[in-house]
Amino acid sequence: MATIKDVAKMAGVSTTTVSHVINDTRHVAEETKQAVLAAIAQLNYSPSAVARSLKVNTTKSIGMIVTNSEAPYFAEIIHAVEEHCYRQGYSLFLCNTQNNPEKIKNHLEMLAKKRVDGVLVMCSEYKQDSRNLLKNYSYLPMVVMDWGPINPDTDLILDNSFEGGYLAGKHLIDNGHREIGYLSADLSKTTARKRYEGFLQALAEAGIEMNPDWLLEGAFEPEDGYECMNKILAQEKHPTAVFCCNDVMALGAMSALTERGYQVPQDFSVIGYDNVHASRFYSPPLTTIHQSKARLGERALKLLFERIADKGAKRETIEIHPELVIRKSVKKIA
Incomplete structure (x- = not known):
């Protein structure tokens, strides 16, 4: 050579x-x-x-730490980030954490040793030890892409989950539904709680009380949607519609309904959240709340490049507004 x-x-x-x-x-x-x-x-x-x-003094590489790259929501953001990195001549190091603080620590150490130019962090929720850990690596240009507790050491991502939950609840009510279930991720998580609060606001405006038996908590996974839906079906009285905290939970819920011989939307209406790419190919295509994953990935990476060029750049706010996407999983009833 x-x-x-x-x-x-x-x-x-x-x-x-x-x-x-x-x-x-x-x-x-x-x-x-x-x-x-x-x-x-x-x-x-x-x-x-x-x-x-x-x-x-540059490696033309970026690190990205995410909760789970297999989850459709994260996968679409990662795809957008990778595409923009490629166009800018950068390589992307992808690290999965499964919300394990020890993994976050190890990945940050590895990325620092590889001398990446900057780091994107998307780990859903941050406990105090994780926030302290990120602060220890403040010398690395970094953009935190999650919406969580307001933290003066990170950028602020506003996904307006309350607004999205309200849109979902109002759409069901506008279609005649008054008996509505909510399949949620852990309500201690900011996104799940805000979506639920927006949903409750829509119900309150219509004079509808939430049936506590129809509020089920799991995680942002299809298995949890499946299990939560089965718990509702095991009850003597059923809702006419369910709002699922994300699209993959809606997929699990629809699978449970199909197994029991029910049809969507003839017997149960279902609405999801996120508008992942696959949701349009569900059977039936899923009515959902759209969040622009590509826009979030592009804006976060642009902000990171600005921070690489100017390490003293101020903290920023990135705001994403949800939109209702109407497909065929919600039935209008009298």
Whole structure:
């Protein structure tokens, strides 16, 4: 494999001159520059990425720490981030945490050792030890992409979950439903709680009281939607519609209904949240609340690049507004 010394020897210049041509760190006469480039091409020389990063103080790489890259919601954001990284000539290191603080710590240590230019963090909810850990790595340009408790050390993401929950509840009410169940993730989580509060507001405006037997908590997983729906079906009285805290829970709920011989929306109406790509291919296609995953990924990465260029950049607020997407899983009743 050719070295920088081989290139310098063939071009008849010093290794310092070759370095200046490669890294564009000083003006080099055009004739000399062309001789160096010709030698590089002829020898098929490829500069060491590590050595070059030490010289120019950049690795053209980004780290991204997420809860679970297999979850459709995270997967769509990751795809958007990776696509924009690629267009900017950056590589992406992806790390999964499963909300384990020890994993967050280990991944941050690894990314710091790899000298990534910046880090995107998306780990759903942050306990105090996790927030302290992020603060320990404040020397790394970082953008926290989650909506959680307001933290002065991170950016603020406003997804307006209350508004989204309200839109879902109002859509069901506008279609004649007054007996409505809510399949939630853990209500201690900010997103689940805010969506539920918005849903309750829609019910209150219509003079409807929430039946506590129809409020079931699980996690943001299809298995939880399946189990919660079965608990409702085991009751003597059933709602006419259910609002699921996210689309994959709605998928699990619809699976439980189908197994019991019920049809959506003829027997039960179902509405989800997130508008993941697959939701339009559910049977029937799922009415849901849209959140722009691509817009969030693009804006967060743009903010990170700004922070890499200016480490003193102020904390920012990124706001996403939910939208109702009407498909075929909600039936209008008298």
